[in-house]
Amino acid sequence: MATGKHYHDHDHGHDHGDHAPITAESKPGYYEVMETAVRELLTEKGYITPNDIRHQIEVLDSRTPALGAAVVARAWVDPAFKARLLEDGRKGCEELGITFYDDTQLIVLENTPDVHNLIVCTLCSCYPRPVLGLPPDWYKLKPYRARAVIEPRKVLAEFGTQIPDDVEIRVSDSTAVVRYLVLPRRPEGTQGWSEERLAALVTRDAMIGVIPVSLDKEAA
Amino acid sequence: MTASILQQVKAGLNELPAFAVGDRVRVATRAPIGHYRVPIYLRGGVGVVERVIEPALVDNEEEGYGRNAGNKRHYYRISIPLPTLWHDYQGSHRDELHIEIYETWLERA
Numbered sequence: 001m002a003t004g005k006h007y008h009d010h011d012h013g014h015d016h017g018d019h020a021p022i023t024a025e026s027k028p029g030y031y032e033v034m035e036t037a038v039r040e041l042l043t044e045k046g047y048i049t050p051n052d053i054r055h056q057i058e059v060l061d062s063r064t065p066a067l068g069a070a071v072v073a074r075a076w077v078d079p080a081f082k083a084r085l086l087e088d089g090r091k092g093c094e095e096l097g098i099t100f101y102d103d104t105q106l107i108v109l110e111n112t113p114d115v116h117n118l119i120v121c122t123l124c125s126c127y128p129r130p131v132l133g134l135p136p137d138w139y140k141l142k143p144y145r146a147r148a149v150i151e152p153r154k155v156l157a158e159f160g161t162q163i164p165d166d167v168e169i170r171v172s173d174s175t176a177v178v179r180y181l182v183l184p185r186r187p188e189g190t191q192g193w194s195e196e197r198l199a200a201l202v203t204r205d206a207m208i209g210v211i212p213v214s215l216d217k218e219a220a
Numbered sequence: 221m222t223a224s225i226l227q228q229v230k231a232g233l234n235e236l237p238a239f240a241v242g243d244r245v246r247v248a249t250r251a252p253i254g255h256y257r258v259p260i261y262l263r264g265g266v267g268v269v270e271r272v273i274e275p276a277l278v279d280n281e282e283e284g285y286g287r288n289a290g291n292k293r294h295y296y297r298i299s300i301p302l303p304t305l306w307h308d309y310q311g312s313h314r315d316e317l318h319i320e321i322y323e324t325w326l327e328r329a
């Protein structure tokens with residue numbers, strides 16, 4: 001390195017910051033150290049392999065809100081499926097080939113003209129990951145988690161959603177074993193639409209319950 | 221024949237749900253040391269059982285602390301009116317909080 005001779009071209013037109021070495025700037029935190037220790041112990045004792053961990057990350061990354069949207073669209077066009085989905089959310093999703101990879105159950109909460117559902121996890125960040133993937137950051141942060149159960153209407157208003165007073169709000173707070181998925185209302189003017197076209201309207205936030213499904217999504 | 225013998229099967233006490241849909245229940249106000257998956261804000265709250273979660277599941281409080289994790293009981297989805305949880309609640313009096321609570325945290329109200 002210290003030859004004093006420059007072999008590379010200085011007119012390569014991009015910032016030298018790109019070549020900054022990757023270094024560990026700060027010490028690992030408490031939970032990072034704990035995670036590493038537990039992971040290494042479990043691996044050392046043969047309970048799990050590094051490939052198991054890599055595989056599970058791949059499983060999590062394969063889950064996106066598009067899966068939930070497919071479930072919602074099917075429920076909109078197939079009343080018998082919708083009935084089964086509301087009866088047992090997990091079985092309904094499994095019918096479409098969405099596996100759950102853990103012991104959690106899923107309750108699908110149907111929005112109606114009289115009831116608007118909102119989901120939250122005040123204790124941590126429980127979320128219907130098998131059907132929606134990873135939760136958005138705001139879902140995991142304390143302001144949303146605390147305020148969703150105290151002043152849900154105000155929180156919804158901040159997402160641009162005004163719920164009339166004669167519509168009941170049901171906030172579902174996730175704990176140990178049950179996850180929720182909101183089944184939003186099908187927007188007016190979508191009669192005869194294909195399942196795929198309907199699914200394209202259904203967003204992550206609508207399945208958390210912070211916004212309704214609207215036709216604007218297609219225009220966007 | 222087979223039907224009659226099957227009708228004689230008796231379930232163990234812990235296998236049967238202690239509460240039924242429509243029962244009024246109170247969330248216990250215990251405050252044990254440690255992490256328990258019953259949010260503090262609704263301890264002492266009174267609600268109605270909306271759904272019994274099947275099947276019975278391991279008591280994760282016992283499991284979490286390395287005690288006998290073989291005990292299984294039911295979770296109940298209960299609904300609690302939001303205005304009863306927050307004295308200055310802004311919204312409809314019909315707004316509700318729904319949550320699953322483990323049997324050991326519920327008492328009849």
